[in-house]
Amino acid sequence: xxxxxxxxxxxxxxxxxxxxxxxxxxxxxxxxxxxxxxxxxxxxxxxxxxxxxxxxxxxxxxxxxxxxxxxxxxxxxxxxxxxxxxxxxxxxxxxxxxxxxxxxxxxxxxxxxxxxxxxxxxxxxxxxxxxxxxxxxxxxxxxxxxxxxxxxxxxxxxxxxxxxxxxxxxxxxxxxxxxxxxxxxxxxxxxxxxxxxxxxxxxxxxxxxxxxxxxxxxxxxxxxxxxxxxxxxxxxxxxxxxxxxxxxxxxxxxxxxxxxxxxxxxxxxxxxxxxxxxxxxxxxxxxxxxxxxxxxxxxxxxxxxxxxxxxxxxxxxxxxxxxxxx
Ligand SMILES: Cc1cc2nc3c(=O)[nH]c(=O)nc-3n(C[C@H](O)[C@H](O)[C@H](O)COP(=O)(O)O)c2cc1C
Numbered sequence: 001x002x003x004x005x006x007x008x009x010x011x012x013x014x015x016x017x018x019x020x021x022x023x024x025x026x027x028x029x030x031x032x033x034x035x036x037x038x039x040x041x042x043x044x045x046x047x048x049x050x051x052x053x054x055x056x057x058x059x060x061x062x063x064x065x066x067x068x069x070x071x072x073x074x075x076x077x078x079x080x081x082x083x084x085x086x087x088x089x090x091x092x093x094x095x096x097x098x099x100x101x102x103x104x105x106x107x108x109x110x111x112x113x114x115x116x117x118x119x120x121x122x123x124x125x126x127x128x129x130x131x132x133x134x135x136x137x138x139x140x141x142x143x144x145x146x147x148x149x150x151x152x153x154x155x156x157x158x159x160x161x162x163x164x165x166x167x168x169x170x171x172x173x174x175x176x177x178x179x180x181x182x183x184x185x186x187x188x189x190x191x192x193x194x195x196x197x198x199x200x201x202x203x204x205x206x207x208x209x210x211x212x213x214x215x216x217x218x219x220x221x222x223x224x225x226x227x228x229x230x231x232x233x234x235x236x237x238x239x240x241x242x243x244x245x246x247x248x249x250x251x252x253x254x255x256x257x258x259x260x261x262x263x264x265x266x267x268x269x270x271x272x273x274x275x276x277x278x279x280x281x282x283x284x285x286x287x288x289x290x291x292x293x294x295x296x297x298x299x300x301x302x303x304x305x306x307x308x309x310x311x312x313x314x315x316x317x318x319x320x321x322x323x324x325x326x
Pocket of ligand 1: 024025027049050071075077103209210211234235236265266267285286287289
């Protein structure tokens, strides 16, 4: 009988995870703060808070609220900035008992490149996740909204990353009039020719997706509930939207180019994670669920293992894209 690691182990473009369940950017502290609540040695990976070139206070409060449809946030990328990250956080990465993915946000190509270079310097960061999809800051979705700008950004980042893999996190709506597959294609095929047999011209993996731009109003005061007026909706309401994005992207480009997809949005149970896998995701991230129950990823991991066995799969990756359409 396979041990859990054997059946649940996944490989994301060369980054080996013990299972496909990852703690999402911005929802689990900078790095390992969740270790008090959940044994990080048991999750597939953690993603850091998005780091920008300069420190940021973020938006005024209220900046996190609960709604009947899920959670809304307008944190505004509050973070210590890359210098403090390199000085205080990066030295601790090697002691985190799971894979660490560094999240990067920015407002210009130079911003992203500066943070990517600092993260690539930290040997223990195995991949960087480029957040081109933050709805809560001016210009936060610009790179994810325009395939040409996104290709340019990915092309600028490739040479900076000598070691760390490049994951690109897209917005559920950043595609505007373009289908998500075209935006994903611009990230995956950004560069001209791959440098070697194991390197790609563009992104190594695609993360789908970030929060959905949204608004909530207090009808008594008639004021927006978030100080930023609008925010990003996360949780169960966005899950079916993200499943479709994964399905579309997998069938249009990711499958043929063997580009792993990470499904993000409203994973609260193992069934939600299994849906993402059948739609074409190789792994999933969990965010809002951690605010409800920080140990919920362990239940999702256990459920996925049982499900994979019940489906007769030797490895969970055999089920990727396995939705039956006829
Ligand atoms: C409080 C909060 C802070 C977040 N901060 C970030 C962030 O810094 N960078 C990022 O890429 N996504 C951030 N996100 C988005 C999550 O990583 C995730 O994409 C989104 O919440 C959808 O997943 P979920 O429905 O499982 O929460 C944040 C989400 C929340 C709720």
